[in-house]
Amino acid sequence: MTYEKHQFHSAPVLIEDLAPVLRLSLRVKPAHRDTLARVLGLDLPVRVGARSAAAGTEALCLGPDEWLLTAPEGTDLTTPARAVHADAPHSLVDISDREITLRLTGPAVLDLLSACCPRNVAAMPVGAAARTVFDSATVILWRDGIDSFRMDVWRSFAPHVRSLLAQVQGEIAAGL
Amino acid sequence: MSRYRISGKGRVDHAAPVSFTFDGKTYRGLRGDTVASALLANGVHLMGRSFKYHRPRGAVTAGSEEPNALIGTSRGPGRFEPNTRATVQELRAGLVTESQNKWPSLSFDLGAVNDRAYMLFSAGFYYKTFMWPKSFWDKVYEPVIRGAAGLGRSPTEPDPDHYASRYLHTDVLIVGAGPAGIAAALAAAQSGADVTLVDENPEMGGSLLSDPGVAIDGRPAWDWIDAQLGRLRAAGVRLMTRTTAIGYYHQNMVGLCQRLTDHLDSPPKGAPRERMWRVRASQVVLAQGALEKPLVFDGNDRPGVMLAGAAQTYLHKYGVRVGDAPAVVTSHDSAWYAAFDLADSGAKVAAIIDTRATVRPDLLDAARQRGIEVLAGHTVTTTTGRLRVKSLRAAAVRGGTVSGGRTIPCDCLLMCGGWTPSLHLFSHTKGSLAWDADGGTFLPDRKTEAVEIAGAGRGLWGYDPVLADGAAAGLRALQGLGRAGHPAAFRVANDRPGTGTSHTELPTDGNPGKARAFVDFQNDVTAKDIRLAVREGMRSIEHVKRYTTNGMATDQGKMSNINGLMIAADALGKQPPQVGLTTFRPPYTPTSFGAFCGYLRGETFQLTRKTPIDPWAEANGAVFEPVAQWRRAWYFPKAGEDMHTAVLRECKATRASLGIFDASTLGKIEVAGPDAVEFMNRMYTNPWTKLQPGRCRYGLLLGEDGFIRDDGVIGRLSPDLFHVTTTTGGAARVLTMMEDYLQTEWPDLDVWLTSTTEQWATVALNGPNVLAMLKPLVQDVDWDDFPHMSCAECTVAGLPARLFRLSFTGEIGFEVNVPARHGLTLWETLMEAGKPFDICPYGTETMHVLRAEKGYIIVGQDTDGTVTPQDAGLDWAIGKAKKDFVGKRSLSRPDIVAKGRKQLVGLLTEDGSLLQEGAQIVLDPDQPKPMRMVGHVTSSYPSTMGHPIAMAVIEGGFDRMGETVFIPMPDGVRRARITSTVFYDPDNARLKA
């Protein structure tokens, strides 16, 4: 008899909550994107899923007119943006508390994610991010390394997501 | 060891006995056995009873297509399951099994009286009878018919196991790991393609596992398999056994069910029982092989009558000889090999009966060498034996006439009516089939997906062509990915090529009207049934199927479809392709519900959203109610309080002093940008232009059909920033609707929408003492300019906040929004600060009562998707001067402006009793049924005013103020007076205080 083991990594995966950061949703039409980029001192990438970073602030393009900005707490991005509001109309909304961020790491992290993410997470390049779904929750998934992801999930969805992740974690540990 | 087990033979572990029970009796098998092979090794053929006639049945196959040998299995409490294929279930220590559909026992079953009356139970018999006397249907006939239902018994306890699922993205998915599938995998695994090879069996190798005498590239078949699997593993190919491809969905999505623990003696802790894989493959190769067809003749269903290929599998895979004196009846060469292998293993083969007049000389030679009698050009007309076949009657067929029958004793009868390519998955894709007249079978034709079909699955026979075909298919799949690879060639020795012919029922000299020649074994469909269906006008094969139930059993026609088609076509005088096959549907084999559920069970069945303040509510004894995806505190009972007393206490405390309420679930949308006000004007019925920053307004949102969709208080924080609130259930819907208008209708507007529902935790404070309590905690608010319906960004309890002065209770009220992480802190601070005022936490029920007393509506309760603003008395919320807003045009349609629409009013019962929400209202309580109803009660509560209050929609209600209406309830008619909806403080005195 051959007993085929499936290909899961039974090495542990780590699931942690990360401390809050400043998180802003920036919306601006293409015509004024450069202006905003300039005053924020940031590149605002145009490809959905692309990221850029400067001086501790990170920008992720989520849609053709939507960027998620993250920065250490206390960073003031609102004041410079407001200064150009008249010329470059936009919306900059603080959503720091809307989501919480989980860090998922370990050699089995792709197995963990493939339990509930329909998109091909393995094909995501390191350094990219995407808004996608995890089971019934909309999440933003950041690939920070081969084995390392961050997941932003709306606060009230987090217990559900954590509970699913824990189930899969146990399953991975069981090795079947 | 039993005399049917050949020592040392097969892939079972002869050194590892495993015991199990069947119908209470303990048997021994070997590690690697299935229940069926172990029972056969013990000489047990009788494994079940058929559905309708309760005929004794044995395993007819050795695989997942088994229609007869269905058993119940269990592994302790909650782990019973019916209808498991004994031919698939692997032995494990302590396995308990039982036979089905019998009473009192498998060998003596009273239900078998049906078999005596079989002439009555013809196809479709129940449509023709049980109609008189009419009253007997409910009382007598139906209960009897329903009582006879089913095969096994249902589980009756919750299942302690859990189930898992995965998404998998792969370049090439290969279904079936026989020679074709393995060759395809070898080809596809070149140039780094990601390849997945799956097989439903515990081991890979397919039919080669039953054909060990074949040699490939100079190696015995089994060595060759091991070597190739090693190569595939080394190339990184994902090899998945016990994994059935159950369905082929759109765009190369294939569902796989992997069975993880049913074969294990003791599964590891935390291991799921089964896992559903949703595979997205760029290319799919179907190498599912072919299914052997039974032959249709009288008595072809007795235990001991089985497929020749199955006998060969029992012999080679399990080392089990299915009988000492097998006879063979066939129309295909392949069964000859089974006969030879059995003879070589020591069985005395009674005869090979071939329906064909001429047979390949080498086969005849080989039979002669083994001393096997050959009857070519013969048919089998019947068999004998009650619980096991004892003999058959063979007769010669010449020019269509049957003559000279002769009885041949045997202890099993191996049949083969040729092979049918497994086209199930291919057919799920709506790929078309073409009839192959030579092979008497359907083959895959036009494809709709990126798929290749290889091997016996497209009608090829013999290992040499099948291996070559598999390799070519694998290479094409690789090329389909835009990658290159080398073609492979295999050298096959001792190949077993073969051809055959197809039949309807075998010719017989008996009375065909009396023949029990089974086509669908499980459902007891005979050839005669199919002919009867055709005679009765069932010309479509789909009608034949439904009238006779042919192909509707748990094998889904794997045994019966083609035979049924051949017979139906014959009866119709048509060619099989003109008749066609019935539709193949997922799953390929029956698949547990658990595997479909995956993680959608228990607490992860569907998510439950909780607010930041929820832990406090839980700790303080709140009773919760589900509202949309949220759970919300419903009320906070104190010791000994029921809902009614708790709610009344909460209401009174709020009216008297101060109440506190978690409103965090309210939807919130930030509408920002220079065109925000224009956007608001277009979306909402209300006018927004003149609303000053720092003020709020009730907003009403309609659908384009003019009916109320949502509402909420909306604050203008600055000229181009609105803080919109929505109902709890409407949050996502409203945002989507707004985005839709913005993106598709008004992309020119400079305005953006951001959901902030979860950014803010919201605490509502209401009551005459609210200002006294709140003021000291607030900074940056000019209280002299902060009247009712104001809003401000400020600091509350040291936290950054958005403060709204508004009321949903009729008392002075505030909503404090703070960043969600501080929600609980804010709540606790306010509770502390409220102590001097006997602050009272209240839940959604009190909120409902208080708002109802004040006549505020709840969208979804007082309105139901058929209510316009006018109907709800919300005319005032419509910006009359606005030329347009979403839904405006619909408000002037004829039936919307017609008289007599139902309008929202208040109701007070004359006897002071509480009305039921949903109670219906009439004007004349004495009319006969059906009564003319003029409306219904939408909201009804005991109130703080000493008498219950209600709201209702009533035809022409606004013009009926003061009139009496009637509410007929089962215990008597209530009388109620129509009033205004505002019961409490109609002059708003308390808000202005």
Place this chain on the structure above:
Amino acid sequence: MTHFSAFSLLKQALNGHKGWREQWPDSQPKAEYDVVIVGAGGHGLGAAYYLAKEHGITNVAVIDKGWLGGGNTGRNTTIIRSNYLYDESAKLYDHALDLWDGLSQELNYNVMYSKRGVLMLAHNVHDVQSFQRHVNSNRLNGVDNRWLTKEEAKAFCPPLNISPDARYPVMGGALQMRAGTARHDAVAWGYARAAAARGVDIIQNCAVGAIRRGPDGAVIGVETAKGFIRAKKVAVSAAGNTSVVMDSAGLRMPLESFPLQALVSEPVKPIFPCVVMSNTVHAYISQSDKGELVIGSGTDQYTSYSQRGGLPLIEHTVAAICEVFPIFTRMRMLRKWGGIVDVTPDRSAILGKTPVKGLYVNCGWGTGGFKATPGAAHLLAWTVARDEPHPLNAPFTLERFATGRLIDEAAAAAVAH
């Protein structure tokens, strides 16, 4: 038509069933009919039967692109009930229930109408309010429907999970005892046989490509795979395909067609005594007379004419069933399939005349028209025969979408099945 009875069955059993005759002939089209009905589902065949029986119009053809009964009639979960909220709907469906009651005898074909009771579960306060509203309205309309506490519901349907810890706890339910199921195929066959016996032609495998109108705009016939067939009146009863057929007459419809899926388990001994529906959890289940659990799923989100449907929906449906009935996780799915349902904006049917003279339409039954079969058929026949609607179907006009008099059961409750 051979009379079906226990006696004739016995007689035939003794002579080897040789004497049964075909239940309907394989008709080929004549050049002209008084009425052509497009679609040989239960509704269309039934309409033909009632035209012949009640209105003496027998020069009728029912034309189907495939085999009769092969549309949604042959693929639904067979739930029959009439406890609808609005007077218009309750009366319509209750009319159908009245006809169901004697249908086997009327057709001399056992359609196995089983009054086993339909229990609709309430899972939250809103459900309770909405069901009470139904119960009250039904009571005053003379329609059977009553409220059960969760304990009563459990007693009525023992496999039910009434634990308060369930994600969607059961708070009670509305039970209509007269409601139940019927053997779907037999309904089509019974009507076909009875209609054919009265002279109706049933023409299968003959797609209607277009409805033809004369110079005055009135209907003159249909273009079919077997040629042009003249007709004084044409009634379209083509379920999921209505938009396409009506478009050929120049009428655009307020309809969208969605795939709706259903599934059955392997058969088991009787375990499930009634029909249970949960609109909140999206679970619909009964056990057939053969023993399978028959389970209804939802519609896919996109319009489609492929009778397939996706996997995620099926997963959710099965999960919903196992949530309400946790004893079933170890049962196995035997087969799943799809049908195409046409859905109107207010989820109620359209049954009546059209702006085109001589053209009638019966459509928009969506996910719930099997239960209406005898009623819809009866009223369609009436409307066609008299060129005016019966009072029961008068509210179900095409015009209501312009005037605003919608009959929105879906908005009032949850999904209607």
Place this chain on the structure above:
Amino acid sequence: MLLIHCPYCDDTLPELEFAYAGEAHIARPADPSALTDEEWRDFLFIRTNARGPHYERWRHIGCGRLFNALRDTVSDRFLTTYKAGEARRPLTNEAAE
């Protein structure tokens, strides 16, 4: 489960990331009050419900954008997708295949 190409993300992604949003190219009338009841009904309720190539809209959860698609409702195959606001893509022979 369908695979859908989002023209904004330029990526082909699983259906679970998308929401169907009804028939495409039904523009809201500029001045609804000028419409007859029948015209308004047509806008509100009348749908092509095409059997075959169907112009429809989908929303991608990923980028939050609504876009247009041409999909064959018989095979469920997407013939093309394109951004909102772009003109109706013609039914080329290629697309109709």
